[in-house]
Amino acid sequence: MEKSILHWKAEHPSLIISIFLLTGVLFVKLPILTNSNLAIILLLSWIILIFANYYLKNAFSKSCISIVCLIFWGYSMVQFQEKNNESLLLEFLDPYVQPLRAIILHKIDLFILSNTNNQFAKALIVGQKNTIDPATLEAYSALGIMHIIAISGMHLDLVANYLTKITGWLPRNKYLQLVELIFLITVISTYTLIANASPSVVRAALYFCLFKIGGYFNLHRYILNGIAGGLLIMLLFHHQTIWHIGWQLSYAAVIGIHIVHPLINNIFELNNPLIKSIWNNFSITMSTQITTLPLIVYYFHTISTGIILSNMLMIPLSNLLLEALIILVFLPIYWAKTIHWGQLIEYYMQKIAQLVHYIFTISPQPLYFTSVSIYYLLAYYTIFMYLCLWKKRYNQPLFRYSTKMA
Numbered sequence: 200m201e202k203s204i205l206h207w208k209a210e211h212p213s214l215i216i217s218i219f220l221l222t223g224v225l226f227v228k229l230p231i232l233t234n235s236n237l238a239i240i241l242l243l244s245w246i247i248l249i250f251a252n253y254y255l256k257n258a259f260s261k262s263c264i265s266i267v268c269l270i271f272w273g274y275s276m277v278q279f280q281e282k283n284n285e286s287l288l289l290e291f292l293d294p295y296v297q298p299l300r301a302i303i304l305h306k307i308d309l310f311i312l313s314n315t316n317n318q319f320a321k322a323l324i325v326g327q328k329n330t331i332d333p334a335t336l337e338a339y340s341a342l343g344i345m346h347i348i349a350i351s352g353m354h355l356d357l358v359a360n361y362l363t364k365i366t367g368w369l370p371r372n373k374y375l376q377l378v379e380l381i382f383l384i385t386v387i388s389t390y391t392l393i394a395n396a397s398p399s400v401v402r403a404a405l406y407f408c409l410f411k412i413g414g415y416f417n418l419h420r421y422i423l424n425g426i427a428g429g430l431l432i433m434l435l436f437h438h439q440t441i442w443h444i445g446w447q448l449s450y451a452a453v454i455g456i457h458i459v460h461p462l463i464n465n466i467f468e469l470n471n472p473l474i475k476s477i478w479n480n481f482s483i484t485m486s487t488q489i490t491t492l493p494l495i496v497y498y499f500h501t502i503s504t505g506i507i508l509s510n511m512l513m514i515p516l517s518n519l520l521l522e523a524l525i526i527l528v529f530l531p532i533y534w535a536k537t538i539h540w541g542q543l544i545e546y547y548m549q550k551i552a553q554l555v556h557y558i559f560t561i562s563p564q565p566l567y568f569t570s571v572s573i574y575y576l577l578a579y580y581t582i583f584m585y586l587c588l589w590k591k592r593y594n595q596p597l598f599r600y601s602t603k604m605a
Contacts, residue, residue, distance in 0.1 A: 210419070210421050213431050214424055216431060217427045217430045217431045218427075219269035220273035220431070220434050221430070221434060222270050222273060224434060296389065296392040306532075307320050307321055307324065307524075310535060310540065311548075313549075316544075316545050318330045318331050319332070319335065319548065319552075320548070323348065326349070326395055328348055337559075338555050338559040341503055341559055341562070342509040342559055342562065343503040343505075343506035344509050344510055344514075346399075346452065347514065347517045349397065349399050350394045350400045351449050352399075352402075352452075353514075353517075353518065354394075354400070354521060355390070356403075358386070358525065359383065359407060362383055366379040366382060380412065380415045383411055384412075387408065388404060397445060398440045398443040401446075402446055402449045402450060405433070406428075406453065409429060410425050422457045422458070423458075430450070433446075444494070448494055451487075451490040451494055452490065455488075456483060456486055456487060458587045459489055460483055462486075463482040463486055464479055464482040480514070483514075484507055484514070485507070488506065489583075493576055493580070497576050502566045504562055504563045505558055505561075508558065512558070516554075519547075520547060520551065523540075
């Protein structure tokens with residue numbers, strides 16, 4: 200059954216609020232208001248909003264006033280947050296997290312002896328990328344697979360899967376489910392701090408926590424609303440994060456996976472498990488490229504010609520490596536030495552490095568672009584979201600008014 204716009208807005212409040220707050224944040228780039236009297240104007244905007252909610256009968260007027268207030272709230276929020284130090288919480292928690300990070304790094308130093316592999320493993324598991332071999336960085340950057348090194352949803356998903364296996368034996372009653380929820384959120388939050396709370400891992404952690412909390416309270420799971428919930432939290436508490444390229448690429452990738460991937464993956468009905476797995480991997484790669492390539496072109500003015508092949512090969516291989524490293528961290532030292540787990544990981548990492556450098560050497564020269572205007576970028580994502588939302592909401596032809604209405 201087709202849903203009205205009001206139904207859809209009621210299902211996605213975080214998305215609607217985030218869009219208009221984000222609009223207000225973007226207005227900061229324009230000289231619209233001075234910093235003086237912001238508090239007074241903000242207070243007045245909320246008085247108008249409350250007045251409109253209780254006294255105005257016209258729904259359209261209420262909607263317009265609410266939009267204006269949200270946009271101005273976003274603008275004012277940036278002005279006030281500029282004077283705050285958002286790193287105080289991280290500085291307060293770091294002394295408690297540092298020993299855990301040191302234990303993980305010591306475990307890697309103990310079992311992965313090659314300096315190149317050692318530094319790469321540290322980058323994968325705790326996000327310590329400043330000492331990676333420059334040749335490796337160049338190859339990963341040229342092939343468009345630097346996101347593999349950056350801790351993001353892929354890493355947290357693997358950690359969460361292992362955690363849920365640990366808690367899977369618990370009986371399914373409300374109290375023990377609450378214990379499981381607190382345990383999962385605590386471990387994921389701790390791991391986020393261990394990874395230095397980079398924007399991409401914070402985005403993934405917020406997304407995970409919101410969905411777990413919603414699942415505990417048996418709430419409906421709307422993907423866009425869940426994604427926008429993390430955006431809303433970031434806008435309210437640390438809006439500067441939205442300008443970080445890693446955060447933008449992470450959000451673009453997760454939107455591609457959740458919105459575009461089902462559309463591509465369902466084009467063919469495949470029964471062969473091997474072909475189905477290959478097609479699923481290809482569709483994930485294509486969906487993430489559709490949403491991230493415009494940002495890559497905008498920031499770096501170049502596209503790797505081997506980006507599809509390198510992503511299709513390296514993402515599953517890197518997932519296996521990451522799983523092996525997670526097992527190494529939790530495996531007792533005696534057991535790890537007995538089965539030579541560190542040596543096996545090093546051998547696997549050497550083969551991955553050889554494959555990356557081979558793809559890098561055989562890939563043609565990348566495509567270079569001149570500077571891309573921000574307006575082209577905004578137009579691309581506006582059209583993209585329109586097409587995806589129209590397909591998802593109505594499952595009908597893209598141009599609604601060219602078809603006969605029911």
